[in-house]
Amino acid sequence: METNSHLVFPTVKGLVTIFYYLMLAVLILFAAKSGLKLLQAQAGPFPLDQEHPNxxxxxxxxxxxxxxxxxxxxxxxxxxxxxxxxGQLQVPIRSIPGLLMSLLGIVGLVTATWMFLLLRQIFRSVQIQSPFQAAIARRITTMGFLFLGQTAIEALLKLALWQQTRPYFNHIRLANQASLSVDIQLDGPWLLGLILLALAQVYQRGIELQLENELTV
Structure with missing residues (x-):
């Protein structure tokens, strides 16, 4: 069992590091692509079976x-x-719905990158002999608030997106008077955020017990 733990820990630590750099690369590429679209935005018709580059x-x-x-x-x-x-509604990136969709993507990627950064820091600082550390408790708490903040920001952006796309639907006519709307879900990792905040409190109690044990010895 001890041998398996020595193998699992470095493996998970390595995977977290790989995912961190992967998410960081995806975030940079997404931000660069969105920025180029904003700088090179053009108006005009484009084939219906292709996505306009801007x-x-x-x-x-x-x-x-x-x-x-x-x-x-x-x-x-x-x-x-x-x-x-x-389906997919193609809107100019310089329109308000286009900017909102870009912000939604950036918020999700920033949250994921930040989360893997905190996990990487936790795995780098954790010690088998002394696992309970104040810095780790703070990082777990930060992760909890990070997920709660992501949920709140995404909910506001999605509500704004729903409101700003309504004028576009006035120019679209579907058969049989079908009702067209933005396909969004007002959900997010808020439950995971609450679990992490509770875990941070348990971890903080572990720190206190560890200090008491060290003082007793």
Whole structure:
């Protein structure tokens, strides 16, 4: 068992380091690509089957022609519920929806990069002989607030995106009077953030017990 722990720890530590640099590279590339789109933004028609280089995609959904549950006549009786249809709305990056989508991407990548940075620092500073350290407790707390902050910021951006895309839908007509809207979910890693904050409190208690034990000895 001790041999397995000595193998698992450096392996996980190495994977965290790899993911950190990977997310950092993705963040830099995404920011550079978005910046180039902003600087080189142009207006004009483009083929419907291709994405314009200076446009960004906004996920949209519309209700099916019939949203009523379909029932079979045989036994046992079965029920079929039609699902929404989804697509991508191409908007200029210099428009408000385009900027909001770019910000959503940056927020997600910054959060992921920051999280792996904190994990990397935790793995680099943890010691088997003295695992409870105040710096690690602070980093776990930071990770918890990081996820809560990401959830709040993404919720605000998605609500603004829903509001700003409504004028675009006035120019789009779908068959059977289907209702078109932005396909967004107002969710986020808030639950993970709360769990990490609770874990930080438990870890802090471990630090106190470790100090008491050292003073006793």
């Amino acid at each position: 446009y960004v995609s906004v996920p949209v959904a519309w209700a099916p022609a019939s949203d009523k549950t379909i029932m079979t006549t045989g036994k046992p009786q079965l029920f079929l519920t039609p699902q929404k249809q989804t």
